[in-house]
Amino acid sequence: MFKLNLKIALRNLWRNKGYTAINILGLSVGMACCLLIFLFIRYQTSFDNNFANASRIFRVVSTWEYPEGIFRSKGTPRPLPPAMREDIKEFEKVAAVQHSSAILKVNLPDGSEKLKVNRAIFFAEPELFEIFNFNWLKGNPSVLNTPNTVVLTDTVARTFFGSAEQAIGQSVIMNQGQPLRVAGVLANMQPNSSFPLNIVVSYKTYRDPNMQSWGSVTSASECYVLLKPGVHPASLQAPISRFLKKYYDGTAPGKEGHLLQPLADLHYNADYGNLAGQIMPRNELYGLAVIGIFLILTACINFVNMATAQAVGRSKEVGIRKVMGSRRKELIVQFLTETLAISVLSLLLACVLAEMALPGLNSLFRENLSFSLFSHPVIFVFMVGLVLLVSFLAGFYPALVISGFSPALAIKNKISQAASGGMGLRRVLVVVQFAITIVLIIGTIVILEQMRYVRNQPLGFDTQAVALVSVPNDSLSRPRFANLRDRITKIPGVTEVSLCDAPPSSMNNNQSSFSYNSTRDETFQINVKFADEHYQRAFGLKLAAGRFLARRDITAEYVVNETLLKKLNVREPADALGKYIVCQGVKAPIVGVVRDFNNMTLRETISPLLLCSRAASYELLAVKMEGKAIMQAMPQVEKTWNEVLPEYVYSSSFMDEQIANYYESERVTGTLFKVFAGVIMFISFIGLFGLISYVATQRTRELAIRKVLGASTAELVQLLNRSFIVMVCCANLVAWPLAYLFVTRWLSQFNYRIELTVWPFALAMLVSITVTLATVTLRSYRAAKTNAIDALKYE
């Protein structure tokens, strides 16, 4: 029976080649997008879920409550892990990890240098490997109990020493002179992991002046804990608050707190971040899933429209089958078989499309997704599910309608449009489809417009042709800074060189409490940037009062921004000059006020800012060049740098590239919206074309009569188009409020945002009407042009 059904189904599809093509095209494009979205979501949700004790693993994170809000960090004070191990009995294991980077040198047996690289390294306690069951190829966690040992992953061991076997016992020289013995080799880390622990150095090797300081926290020092079996994280509130009371005296402006963040949250929580630096907020995944559902929905709507439209043509067949004794259930099964055949064909095409689009998706997300059924059988399950869902969604209603025809009427070909699901339902479906399309069009316009606005927003400083060259800051390199700066300044094309800890706009911000002209700390924090006297010219900062910093190696004077004065209620910038600020234990006068510039990304507002000199904190060399000279100057900068600092590794980036990076996620969202709006538009409009083809065929006779009565081609085209235009206008009315809600919510995360005007809405309406007109006219013109005689002759 099934075989017969399938055969009839395929014949029917073949007979209506045009409609079949439209159905398959729409469905397969929708399915391909769904498939890609699924691959992406599957990959993103697979992070960190293959550890044995995953449900018991937590990260300790820090919070500070200020009057203006909570400040969060994934780091903990360095003395926290040992203290927690001692005090909180509910923890089975506690492990400290310190994220850092180092210059690593590997020598050949004869003592000459084999390679020198700057790599991210992790200082970790052996307990970390008891919490996380990483796979050890050589050695075991206990080797990390000894100072000056290092554990490498297989790939790193191969690059450094040729193979895992050869690596054991060899030495790696860290930061010019500290030899580390390779004591273990780990299996390679999975790409879907928040733990890129490629080079792990024993924690006992780690030295830092703040080793015992509870007041200094960097986000690079993380602490992981393993709860004892059966301990509920909520039950730990009491021990943690006892712990807080014991170690914090409560005098700092921000009230300290520590929370336990579950392992499963690490990859998704943008408040904290993780060691791998890859975050995928769950909201974005949900957003993608919703778009996926929209896509399938629009494709299914096409299908339902076409199927019910064609139903009249099938009525005679239904009548005859019924007279022959077929029951309604059997007819439903038959029509569902047809839908199933279309869905399966579409899926095959969708697989091809998805495979073709995958490289594009990978480069957009900078990920490495693969479409491999064998390593991830869940993909196969998803595809089967998708086919069944689509067949049911798209096939069930038409099957119900068609199988419901009365046989007596059906045989006499007297089934009218009204009985076959009618134009009413189809109109509603088309309106829904268009509403979805229009929401996406508006969303796309607003997102692109906002991105353009952000890019063109004056930042208050010069971003063009500024290279940011990192410089090592230690007792060996610091004395060479002056020489380095002098030599780079002399390179032709270089106009200014400044040493600083961060560019004006940066993701790395140093917040500190301070007092202004009194001994009491202010209730808010200040953003401190360390820079030398050339910083103003290198970045083109403007002064509002006073002068910029003078040449000093230690902090002896401060320059502040206008926002700080506003927050302190100082009206005239000049009034602040000469007043004293105490920050990080240094009391110094204000000598100048700079005009506000964006010191964070444009999602945030400008914060109060303090500029001062401190050679010990410089990490960057900002090289301002003439725009045309960049190509010639950059290699020379690198050459000079390597001559002055031969034992270090050079790296550089450009200011404008860095700023573009802040908006990476907006770029991805923008591209996604462009693509998906395009795809949904495509699906909707081929559906529309199918529908108008059907309507035109249905109304051939009417058109012919009207033509004979004297209607011109233009009038007939207008007649056919009118109802579609009305539908699109309705869809616009439905879509506008939805789109408004969506875009205002999206825009609210930006502090600098476009005014939402009426024109994205108007443009969406214009686009939808134009494309509808074009699509519909294409077909209705042909219908209106046909010879009236042919339509009227064989009545």
Next chain:
Amino acid sequence: MIELNNIEKYHPAKGIKHYVLRHVSASIASGEFVSVMGPSGAGKSTLLNILGMLEEPTYGTYHFMGEDITSMNERKRIELYRNHIGFVFQAYHLIDEMTVQENIEAPLIYKKIVASERKSRVADLLDRFNMVAKKDLFPSQLSGGQQQLVGIARALVAEPSLILADEPTGNLQSAQAAEIMSLFRKLNREEGITIVQVTHSEKNAQYGNRILTIEDGVVRTDTPVAGQL
């Protein structure tokens, strides 16, 4: 009113010319009531379509009210038949989605006649045809004869000088057919409307004043009707 000169019409079918009309020449004066007769497939309907400018002849010239139709563009042709020709079909060809009143009104809309005049003309016709009570019904709610009356009313509403009727009574019972034919005769006699009808029925042909017989695409006879009914 109508001058046909050497009209030929053929359909190219697989390289062979399949002639429908050959060397048809005829002239119809204003006020005539002509019946075109002949066996099936003789080319009667094609001739009527050519007269109604729905089809173009392959060769030959056609002058309508002194103007050469064959060299006219579509826009002008539509203009001509909008103003001068009304069609009546065997299958009525009413628009199912429109009421009686709307069906009759349709040609006036295409003639861009203002709503008030449209209303009065339609009301006038409804009155004349005794269909005022049925004006809001749909075609499917009417009998065949009534539908054809609507069809004729629709043909008349634009006040044409020529009515082309393709077997107007072919789908009707004889009583209804007689009624329709006497209506045609009345229109021809009292209002001077030229009528060309295609018919199979000898009896219907007697309502007219001239019979053209066509066989195999050629005009065989052209005879006046002696004793008009």
